Amino acid sequence: MEPSGWRAYVPGAELARSYQRSWLPKDIVAGLVLSALLVPQGMAYAQLAGLPPVTGLYTSILCLLGYAVFGPSKVLVLGPDSSLGPMIAATLAPLLLANGDPARAIALASMLALMVGVVMVVAGLARFGFVADLLSKPTQIGYMNGLALTIVVGQLAKLFGFSIDADGLLAELKAFVSGLADGKANTTAAIIGVCSLAGILLLNRFLPKLPSVLIVVVLAAVVVGAFDLQSHGVDTVGVLPEGFPPFTIPHVSWDDVPPLFIGALAIAVVALADTMSTASAFAARRGERVRGNQEMVGIGTANLAAGLFQGFPVSTSGSRTAVAEQAGSKSQLTGVVGAATITAVLLFATSVMQYVPQPTLGAIVIAAALSLADVAGTRRLWKQRKTEFWLSIAALLGVALLGVLPGILIAIALSILNVFRRTWWPHETELGRVAGIAGLHDIESHPDADLLPGLVVYRFDAPLIFANARMFGEKVREIAEDDPDLQWIIVAAEPITDVDTTASDMLHELDEWLNERGISLVFAEMKDPVREKIERYELTSTIDPRHFLPTVDEAVAEYVRQTGAAWRAPVRPSDGDG
Structure with missing residues (x-):
């Protein structure tokens, strides 16, 4: 057991009290x-x-x-x-000075x-x-x-x-x-x-x-x-x-x-x-x-x-x-x-x-x-x-x-x-379903992962702060612009350990931009302390409170329930060649 009281600050006193003769x-x-x-x-x-x-x-x-x-x-x-x-x-x-006084x-x-x-x-x-x-x-x-x-x-x-x-x-x-x-x-x-x-x-x-x-x-x-x-x-x-x-x-x-x-x-x-x-x-x-x-x-x-x-x-x-x-x-x-x-x-x-x-x-x-x-x-x-x-x-x-x-x-x-570089340029990816493996996984590691039409599950592996807020916003906009049939973007938010005010303003503008295009921004697995900050920033007045779901699986299930979409293999440019 660790010493308590003043002995915790003077370990030598505790040693003197507990010293064993066999050590001497x-x-x-x-x-x-x-x-x-x-x-x-x-x-x-x-x-x-x-x-x-x-x-x-x-x-x-x-x-x-x-x-x-x-x-x-x-x-x-x-x-x-x-x-x-x-x-x-x-x-x-x-x-x-040169050859200075030793004293x-x-x-x-x-x-x-x-x-x-x-x-x-x-x-x-x-x-x-x-x-x-x-x-x-x-x-x-x-x-x-x-x-x-x-x-x-x-x-x-x-x-x-x-x-x-x-x-x-x-x-x-x-x-x-x-x-x-x-x-x-x-x-x-x-x-x-x-x-x-x-x-x-x-x-x-x-x-x-x-x-x-x-x-x-x-x-x-x-x-x-x-x-x-x-x-x-x-x-x-x-x-x-x-x-x-x-x-x-x-x-x-x-x-x-x-x-x-x-x-x-x-x-x-x-x-x-x-x-x-x-x-x-x-x-x-x-x-x-x-x-x-x-x-x-x-x-x-x-x-x-x-x-x-x-x-x-x-x-x-x-x-x-x-x-x-x-x-x-x-x-x-x-x-x-x-x-x-x-x-x-x-x-x-x-x-x-x-x-x-x-x-x-x-x-x-x-x-x-x-x-x-x-x-x-x-x-x-x-x-x-x-x-x-x-x-x-x-x-x-x-x-x-x-x-x-x-x-x-x-x-x-x-x-x-x-440390700042890793937060500034964190790893980010889209997720898909891999046969034989539970959950959703990085499509860069698993290029054959199945996807749901009209849905992108996006993971951002860093706190969302001033240094990377612009990068996050631009990436989500790029995802939206690349898929004209996109309906939902689910952010797998478990790695996001913080959201500061700069990122909050970015999310407010991003959600309005997506809403104009009929796209819902949904968050899954957001930590309670981060969710509390989201509410304190009054972001729930912009982002639908129903779009905060406890797990990624539940968020995907809700999307399937609303749209009836079915998983399918990814479509590549070569797939359509005669």
């Missing part, structure tokens, strides 16, 4: 395993966002603690995410996290969980593919041991190629980076249960330390700042607020869509139900906690969640153990990261980006529905060519336009 060993082991992934990934994704590596650890600690108290899922793991890193960087970059970058990122947190918490309390539906599956696939491409290109220079000064996919790709041509790559660093990437990918492919990222990081650090590769120009993370992150209220200027807020809205939508899809997948495997609105509160609280301790926006991680589940995680305590382990590193073992090479962090980010790409999903869209394939490609190009933030806005706009 598994949660501790899973938390320790998880922390081995959180430390290198947290640092790598912080750099992806344009921030110091240690802020990734600060963020990981606080978001895990915040979600443990307010997050409803027992298995989801939050933290720095590869899909949000470019969005954070794209939001902060215009607000920072200002941290303040801006923390304020961004606070804004994301407020947006998510308010939206969750207002039950706006449906916002995740703004991103359709095809546009999600395109967005993620574009994001993966952008991330990979942006990390290539770091993988080869040099840096570039460029912004945007094409500019970064050109700068990377020019850098290689000019000999800027560090051979030693490139070998480490490429080997690290190959190691992660091969371990993930052939030994997926092993912590590939941890293994590669440890081996790379050992090699760098043992052979003093820093003296050969290999950049490393260095010694981390010691201590737990202090409570800090970020200070930014009022001029920074509007662009930060726009970025926060985009990040919130992506984080929510990612969380809902991940939560649904894992909940289905565990036989649990997703609490969408409370997930928003949990994610929001995690971002608020991170933002108050020098962190940046976070989201759910599918890969880290999978690691926790495979390690036997039973509850949110896994995240608490992970946070405690990272805290211990910051307090007592900051020097353990001093030999971790920067190219290896670049390899971690590239490996994560490759996992974001969904080539199989794109191929499936091409086979199943070309329109949605091109929507996916448009979203990909929007992210890759215009940038991450414009790309997510394009993805949302494309999703909404796709």
